[in-house]
Amino acid sequence: MSFQKVQKEYQDQLYLNDGKGNYITDEKALPVTTSSGSCVKAFDFDKDGDLDLFVGGRQVPQQYPFPAQSYILENKSEKGIVKFVDVTDKFAPELSKAGMITDAICADIDNDSWPDLIVAGEWMPVCCYRNIYGKFSKTEIAGTKGWWFSIEGADFDKDGDIDVVAGNLGLNFRYKASLDKTFDVFAADFDHDGKSDIALSYYQGNKQYPVRSRSCFVTQNPGLTLRFPTVKSFAEATISDVYTRKVLKESLHLQAETFASCYFENTGNGEFVMRKLPNEAQLSSINDMIIDDFDGDGHPDILAAGNLYNVEVVTPRNDGGIGVFLKGDRKGHFIALPYESSGFFAPGDVKSLALMHINKKDKEVLVGNNNDRLQIFKVK
Numbered sequence: 001m002s003f004q005k006v007q008k009e010y011q012d013q014l015y016l017n018d019g020k021g022n023y024i025t026d027e028k029a030l031p032v033t034t035s036s037g038s039c040v041k042a043f044d045f046d047k048d049g050d051l052d053l054f055v056g057g058r059q060v061p062q063q064y065p066f067p068a069q070s071y072i073l074e075n076k077s078e079k080g081i082v083k084f085v086d087v088t089d090k091f092a093p094e095l096s097k098a099g100m101i102t103d104a105i106c107a108d109i110d111n112d113s114w115p116d117l118i119v120a121g122e123w124m125p126v127c128c129y130r131n132i133y134g135k136f137s138k139t140e141i142a143g144t145k146g147w148w149f150s151i152e153g154a155d156f157d158k159d160g161d162i163d164v165v166a167g168n169l170g171l172n173f174r175y176k177a178s179l180d181k182t183f184d185v186f187a188a189d190f191d192h193d194g195k196s197d198i199a200l201s202y203y204q205g206n207k208q209y210p211v212r213s214r215s216c217f218v219t220q221n222p223g224l225t226l227r228f229p230t231v232k233s234f235a236e237a238t239i240s241d242v243y244t245r246k247v248l249k250e251s252l253h254l255q256a257e258t259f260a261s262c263y264f265e266n267t268g269n270g271e272f273v274m275r276k277l278p279n280e281a282q283l284s285s286i287n288d289m290i291i292d293d294f295d296g297d298g299h300p301d302i303l304a305a306g307n308l309y310n311v312e313v314v315t316p317r318n319d320g321g322i323g324v325f326l327k328g329d330r331k332g333h334f335i336a337l338p339y340e341s342s343g344f345f346a347p348g349d350v351k352s353l354a355l356m357h358i359n360k361k362d363k364e365v366l367v368g369n370n371n372d373r374l375q376i377f378k379v380k
Helices: 003-010 214-220 231-235 245-250
Strands: 015-017 023-025 037-043 052-057 071-075 084-086 100-107 116-124 127-132 135-140 150-154 163-167 183-188 197-204 207-210 252-256 262-268 271-276 286-292 301-306 324-328 334-337 350-357 363-369 375-379
Touching (some): 037 100, 037 116, 052 100, 100 150, 116 252, 150 286, 163 286, 163 301, 183 245, 214 231, 301 350
Antiparallel strands (some): 015 023, 037 052, 116 127, 150 163, 183 197, 183 252, 301 324
């Protein structure tokens, strides 16, 4: 089934609450947005008193890792008729192909009273889209290209501006990345069969080698058996031996520079200083997190969980995480408490966390585990 045949099935939907707990689809409220998305954030970007929408695009179906389109939808509702208009090209043209976005936050990071947008995703840096009187201007945080799964913000150091924390792949996985030895992906129709192919690569010394084995490449491109008739000949080949430099240059080329989950201190005017979170937060991917003063000491803390089970057969799954409670100290530093002390133990394939307010005093944390039961932790 081609993407063109199912494209209409990717149309976003808006459900309106009738005030009685029933939700009704408003099929006329949204413009045509058939991008395969990942997240939606509501914020009043133009400060006209109503909520507009940011829709983060993930990937083009069947064409990984080509990014799907993202949108800024302006709220033009009036006289009881809900209507959103796509104004991406007018107010945020750089957002259209921002990358394979997984998460975003809306916050005034430069204290100019206009809500900004910070996005993160796979094979992309953490990007800040500063809202300058209703128009967005992009800046990237240097050295942050990674596989980001989650992002949140709060004033962790109590200096009056919003800091950012982001969950990455972690440092306990098969793949490694650094500024000078990146982990790369190349995507193109390498064998000219009308389908997009990918080639992952890593550095060993100063040479860049393909990640996957000869059998994987030959299955994808049978013609390679003529150039690499033996396993030994393929094992000695760099990525540019497998596919020429010209072919690689013409392909989509994306990189990862770090897989560490990080804290980004806001030093003013939207500038950030990156620091790695404690080692206990690097045991696996952080798919979601909650920021709250869980221990009642007046300082914001971080509750995070993740893991990544859906990996290829030849790669061990990323399942070393059991959830982590990071106690904040009001200075932008965090101490990881053992689960015996925190009481938080979430070792599954965690996809989402939610903080529930039961009443004015009691709070509970809901953990969404893929292919498993929900967990509920009471905050004492």
